[in-house]
Amino acid sequence: MDIEIIIDRADLQIAIEKFFLEKLKNNLISIGIKVVPKDENKKITLVSDSSWIKLCINDSFILNHFSTKSEDYKLFVYELENFLAIVLKDLDKALEYAPSFSSFSVIYNFDQYELSFPFNFLSKKYVLPFEDSLKLVLSLLSNQNEFLIKSIKGVFDEGDNKRIFRFDKNEWNIINPLNIMSSKLNDDYRKNKDFRIKKPHILINRDNIFKYFVLDTNWVLVFDKLETLMIKPNDVSIYSNIAEKKLRASLLFYKKTILPRHKTYYGGFPSEEIQKEYFDYFELIIEAIIFSYTSLEAFANICIPDNHEYIIEKDGIKTIYSKEAIERKFSLREKFKNILKDILYTPDVAKTKWWNSFIELEDIRNEIIHSKSSKSEDRYSKLLQKKIFKIIEVNKIIIEYYGQFILENKKYLLNEFPYEFGYDDVHPGLMSNKNYEKSYKISHNINM
Known part of the structure; x- marks a missing residue:
């Protein structure tokens, strides 16, 4: 049998035979119907498929009909689309009351797992998501989707070996109940x-x-x-928020006093009162620079696991650095380029769009911390450049950049990641x- 239609109500069988199977009686795709009443004692799970009609597809259907796009398959899809138009016509009303409601789903058994693709969404063409589900199944059959196989095996199991997918943004994604x-x-x-x-x-x-x-x-x-x-508190949040506050405050002065000068070219000889505002601005922008950089230092350190060791071999001698030693001995630039690269499996960060801005932030921060009177005039001039604001804000870009690699490669570090930077999830313990x-x-x- 290529396809088995499983329903939980006997009265549905008449409708399926009349509006669907009757039109496929000369089709070579073999289809059967099975009535399986709902199990009232079934274990309650967080994620489930409660569809009335389940289209259970077998390997023969995928390999002999879908993959070859046989004429029988084309007719099947045509009649399925007409049938779904009837079955799903009132889905919008049902979804208002129960967003997870589904009257139809595709089922496929992969190894010991039951994969379920419920149609609990609105669409103008249901054939497209139907065929997308078959494409995923075909990729499993041809062993060409290692990521999906890993996801199927890695998802939290509620005790029934079932894996539910959700159609979102025009693609099927597996749902992890734990998430x-x-x-x-x-x-x-x-x-x-x-x-x-x-x-x-x-x-x-x-x-x-x-x-x-x-x-x-x-x-x-x-x-x-x-x-x-x-x-x-989260150190990264504290330091970044200080930088943000000081940046906003300094921007008020900049917009009022500095930006107009680019249009009218006056203000080259500010009064003592205006000079006082300049000094207030310098205090604010210096604080913003220091705490923007400090937020990155704190962030880099929380990304280093407690048991992590960094090994450097030179002239046949191995030097092993613990987390504490790494925090103390390596510059932030080295941590980004080498330490975090090993931990989070990032590409060469020196080739990212934010790297040059980070170097500028680090340089001006170092000039402030290690002030030299001989370079004082140049240093304060830099504080008045337009680009200083974007340089300071690079800390947010960098933190969000690393968030993706933490999500993909070191999920447990999400628990150290600050809120409001795009990765607010918590990785739970079991x-x-x-x-x-x-x-x-x-x-x-x-x-x-």
């Missing part, structure tokens, strides 16, 4: 909290995704015989049911 749950928990946690906090610890029961812990990342600050328990129950009792002061 959905951790994202919801993270969003709930963040409500009414400052964006500068460190991300929480999210621990989820691997045997039941609906059991979890969301824990603050707290510390106790001790000073002047006082103790203060509070959520840890615990066994036994450890969860033990932790639950301890946290709720229940006798063991």
